[in-house]
Amino acid sequence: MTDPIASAYRLLEASLVYSEGREVGTIASLDAHAPAENYADCFVRDFVPSALVFLLDGRSGIVRNFLALVLRLRDQQEEVEGHRTVAKVMPASFRVHCDENGNEQIHADFGDRAIGRVAPVDSMMWWLILLVAYERISGDQAFTRSPECQRGIRMILNICLQDRFEIFPTLLVPDGSFMIDRRMGVYGHPLEIQALFFGALKAALAMLDDAHPENRGVREHSAKRIGQLTEYVRHYYWLDEDRLNRIHRFRTEVFGHDSENALNIHPESIPDWVSDWLPVDAGYLVGNLGPGRMDFRFFALGNLLSALFGLTDADQSRAMMRLYEQRWDDLMGMMPVKICFPAMQGGEWRLKTGSDPKNIPWSYHNGGNWPALLWAFVAAALQAERPDLARRAFDSAATRLARNGWPEYYDGRNGRLMGRRANFNQTWSATALIVADKFLNDPSSLDVLSLKGYGKTHEEDPEQGDTG
Numbered sequence: 267m268t269d270p271i272a273s274a275y276r277l278l279e280a281s282l283v284y285s286e287g288r289e290v291g292t293i294a295s296l297d298a299h300a301p302a303e304n305y306a307d308c309f310v311r312d313f314v315p316s317a318l319v320f321l322l323d324g325r326s327g328i329v330r331n332f333l334a335l336v337l338r339l340r341d342q343q344e345e346v347e348g349h350r351t352v353a354k355v356m357p358a359s360f361r362v363h364c365d366e367n368g369n370e371q372i373h374a375d376f377g378d379r380a381i382g383r384v385a386p387v388d389s390m391m392w393w394l395i396l397l398v399a400y401e402r403i404s405g406d407q408a409f410t411r412s413p414e415c416q417r418g419i420r421m422i423l424n425i426c427l428q429d430r431f432e433i434f435p436t437l438l439v440p441d442g443s444f445m446i447d448r449r450m451g452v453y454g455h456p457l458e459i460q461a462l463f464f465g466a467l468k469a470a471l472a473m474l475d476d477a478h479p480e481n482r483g484v485r486e487h488s489a490k491r492i493g494q495l496t497e498y499v500r501h502y503y504w505l506d507e508d509r510l511n512r513i514h515r516f517r518t519e520v521f522g523h524d525s526e527n528a529l530n531i532h533p534e535s536i537p538d539w540v541s542d543w544l545p546v547d548a549g550y551l552v553g554n555l556g557p558g559r560m561d562f563r564f565f566a567l568g569n570l571l572s573a574l575f576g577l578t579d580a581d582q583s584r585a586m587m588r589l590y591e592q593r594w595d596d597l598m599g600m601m602p603v604k605i606c607f608p609a610m611q612g613g614e615w616r617l618k619t620g621s622d623p624k625n626i627p628w629s630y631h632n633g634g635n636w637p638a639l640l641w642a643f644v645a646a647a648l649q650a651e652r653p654d655l656a657r658r659a660f661d662s663a664a665t666r667l668a669r670n671g672w673p674e675y676y677d678g679r680n681g682r683l684m685g686r687r688a689n690f691n692q693t694w695s696a697t698a699l700i701v702a703d704k705f706l707n708d709p710s711s712l713d714v715l716s717l718k719g720y721g722k723t724h725e726e727d728p729e730q731g732d733t734g
Contacts, residue, residue: 274696294557307359358386384442451618457568506549548589599681635681
């Protein structure tokens with residue numbers, strides 16, 4: 267039988283992208299029959315598990331090349347006529363192209379070539395989180411503290427921390443601006459963006475050098491926002507039996523600072539499935555929250571990153587793992603990890619997805635199972651001291667993934683079927699397995715993603731207060 271880790275490494279090596287003779291990333295898929303042209307691009311979010319493999323294998327130069335290139339590509343973004351110049355986002359992806367004369371060009375996609383034409387909000391946040399991981403492994407402060415990187419960090423924070431017509435500490439984004447890059451009713455304040463926003467703020471505090479005077483105000487603003495965001499998400503997004511009962515008894519149309527139902531959530535909006543499905547000793551962060559709106563769906567990556575980065579507290583992280591343990595068939599199934607639960611069906615699917623044929627119930631973003639999320643689950647489970655769940659997830663994926671040819675995603679309520687429109691030889695399906703294996707064999711390697719200690723609030727650490 268083929269060793270799945272060896273097979274995953276062969277796919278990783280074959281996916282490398284080169285620019286000027288240097289390795290600068292990995293393409294999304296080696297499937298020659300991939301229906302979408304951009305699967306030959308290097309996507310920022312897809313590269314994250316590849317980067318973790320390279321860092322843990324001592325090949326940090328590839329990650330530096332990637333970080334430097336993406337930072338440089340930021341300046342390629344075209345400005346819309348009539349708009350004032352603003353700080354620019356990182357690209358969703360890039361491709362190295364050579365013409366017939368061998369001249370090399372790099373084409374970046376800032377969402378203008380993507381389905382729905384939505385700017386990628388998550389790319390800049392992943393870039394920042396990878397920058398911390400790179401410095402932690404390589405010790406290369408000459409790069410991470412360079413004027414170019416410091417300016418890049420400030421520009422990212424200028425986008426995320428700018429004033430808006432809102433009073434919430436969360437970040438407002440449209441549908442399609444992160445991993446769920448199609449219409450799925452996740453506009454507003456989706457959990458995944460809040461978890462990445464939290465991680466990016468923590469990363470910025472780790473990276474912003476006090477030697478640069480212009481960094482000081484940004485550091486102070488970031489530290490305050492971390493405290494506000496943490497308190498808000500832990501209170502308003504969290505759902506367990508006690509919280510569900512309180513929402514069920516909410517009074518509505520109540521004004522004032524002391525209102526328990528500050529967002530005017532109507533109890534009638536609680537879906538029928540929630541009260542029977544949520545175990546008495548478990549909990550999770552809901553998928554989205556806004557005025558008069560609570561999306562009770564469970565979104566995997568947002569919950570897992572919240573546990574991994576410390577946006578949830580220790581008790582909440584353990585309760586989340588109890589939810590996985592008791593609802594394994596729903597949230598993991600035969601191929602970890604299901605991206606969200608439950609799937610939208612019928613009229614809800616037609617209205618919220620626009621009758622998207624790719625996001626039919628229990629497929630793709632609408633309840634599909636994504637092996638690419640395996641590394642995040644294993645990391646969060648180990649962080650919550652549940653190595654048994656981490657091992658169970660890894661073992662259920664390892665041999666089948668390699669045997670099936672590294673599909674992009676799986677279909678069905680239990681993830682038994684290979685995705686009907688899934689690509690094969692998907693790079694992040696393979697690298698997620700490698701990273702998960704490394705974390706299981708050496709849990710100390712989780713330190714590559716540790717953001718603890720940066721921007722602690724007084725409530726978290728009364729002795730230290732805000733730190734950098």
